[in-house]
Amino acid sequence: LRGLPVVVGGDGDPTKRGVVSTASYEARAFGVQSGTPLRTAARRCPDAVFLPVDRAYYEDISEEVMAALRESDAVVEPLGWDEAFLAAETDDPQPLAEWIHDRVLARTGLHCSVGIGENRLQAKLATGFGKPAGIGRLTSQDWDERLGDEPTQALWGVGARTAARLRSLGIETVRQLAAADRNTLSREFGPTTGPWLILTGRGVGSAEVTAEPWIPRGRSKEVTYQQNLTDWADVEREVARIAREAAQEGDDRAVWRVTVKVRYAPFFTTTHGHKLAAPTRDLDVVEQAALALLRLFEDRRPVRLLGVRTEFVKPDG
DNA sequence: TCTGGGGTCCTAGGACCC
DNA sequence: TCTGGGGTCCTAGGACCC
Numbered sequence: 001l002r003g004l005p006v007v008v009g010g011d012g013d014p015t016k017r018g019v020v021s022t023a024s025y026e027a028r029a030f031g032v033q034s035g036t037p038l039r040t041a042a043r044r045c046p047d048a049v050f051l052p053v054d055r056a057y058y059e060d061i062s063e064e065v066m067a068a069l070r071e072s073d074a075v076v077e078p079l080g081w082d083e084a085f086l087a088a089e090t091d092d093p094q095p096l097a098e099w100i101h102d103r104v105l106a107r108t109g110l111h112c113s114v115g116i117g118e119n120r121l122q123a124k125l126a127t128g129f130g131k132p133a134g135i136g137r138l139t140s141q142d143w144d145e146r147l148g149d150e151p152t153q154a155l156w157g158v159g160a161r162t163a164a165r166l167r168s169l170g171i172e173t174v175r176q177l178a179a180a181d182r183n184t185l186s187r188e189f190g191p192t193t194g195p196w197l198i199l200t201g202r203g204v205g206s207a208e209v210t211a212e213p214w215i216p217r218g219r220s221k222e223v224t225y226q227q228n229l230t231d232w233a234d235v236e237r238e239v240a241r242i243a244r245e246a247a248q249e250g251d252d253r254a255v256w257r258v259t260v261k262v263r264y265a266p267f268f269t270t271t272h273g274h275k276l277a278a279p280t281r282d283l284d285v286v287e288q289a290a291l292a293l294l295r296l297f298e299d300r301r302p303v304r305l306l307g308v309r310t311e312f313v314k315p316d317g
Numbered sequence: 318t319c320t321g322g323g324g325t326c327c328t329a330g331g332a333c334c335c
Numbered sequence: 336t337c338t339g340g341g342g343t344c345c346t347a348g349g350a351c352c353c
Contacts, residue, residue, distance in 0.1 A: 010321070018320095019321050020321095036320095038321090039319070040318055043318080055322095080324090080353045082353080156352085159350060160350095190328060193327065219324095220322085221323090222322060223321095224322085259346095259347095267320065271347065272346085272347080273347075275345070
């Protein structure tokens with residue numbers, strides 16, 4: 001597959017509903033990228049090789065990569081499948097960065113980029129300056145020079161919506177965000193998010209990295225149907241099935257809250273959730289809770305997607 | 318042109334209590 | 336008869352990320 005346009009997404013069938021998870025650089029040259037509908041991708045790049053998403057395989061490889069990182073002396077905190085923060089106290093981080101790249105390559109055959117920064121935000125953005133297999137570095141000293149003229153959306157945590165709202169306040173660049181008025185942003189984004197945005201624009205952020213295992217808050221399961229569901233009896237049967245699956249994958253943790261999600265054919269999504277009378281491990285109780293929530297949906301338009309989310313009680317209270 | 322699936326965290330508004 | 340202020344909990348939706 002090396003050198004070919006390769007597109008990964010859905011079950012590998014580009015005639016079905018689904019989007020691109022990732023694409024090789026050769027495929028990207030045709031305008032195919034993460035989030036592109038598979039059907040669109042097939043039109044833009046008919047000769048591409050389409051592959052299914054293989055979660056279990058990625059999880060295995062991810063474990064190998066994380067194990068390689070944990071061979072270092074640094075504190076390792078995974079962030080998804082293909083990223084991790086490493087905390088180390090050193091005057092010269094370059095040798096560690098090189099060691100990381102080489103160790104991951106030796107153990108897995110995979111190249112990685114390494115970003116060096118004084119906090120998570122700087123390190124995260126620095127990886128972008130290192131791609132595809134290099135080492136990037138950002139410091140508080142060169143933050144303004146490197147990022148000041150960039151649009152605010154270049155920042156980790158600032159997406160299209162927030163960038164648009166900032167633009168309406170006359171804030172276009174990272175530098176302008178860094179110098180923005182605290183009260184103005186607090187009024188627009190709330191007392192937590194407003195000040196956080198300004199600090200983010202200045203390259204200020206948490207440097208905390210923990211090796212504590214991540215405890216998932218919940219588990220959700222959702223399905224987009226190849227043909228819209230038009231019979232409400234089918235909708236009920238599916239919600240019951242999905243609810244049991246979501247609860248089952250909680251590794252026997254008690255469920256305290258259940259949420260049902262319905263996306264109608266016009267791509268309009270509504271959710272209804274409910275705190276249970278008491279936390280439960282009983283799949284029947286979760287299923288009944290989901291079905292009770294489904295009764296709150298009165299719209300009978302064709303259904304495109306159904307989802308159920310279960311939230312777990314914290315392990316120690 | 319048609320728009321996945323799995324997550325987390327924040328905000329706003331209503332209910333309710335003192 | 337009209338009606339303050341503070342606090343917490345709950346739910347729906349928004350935004351963002353991988």
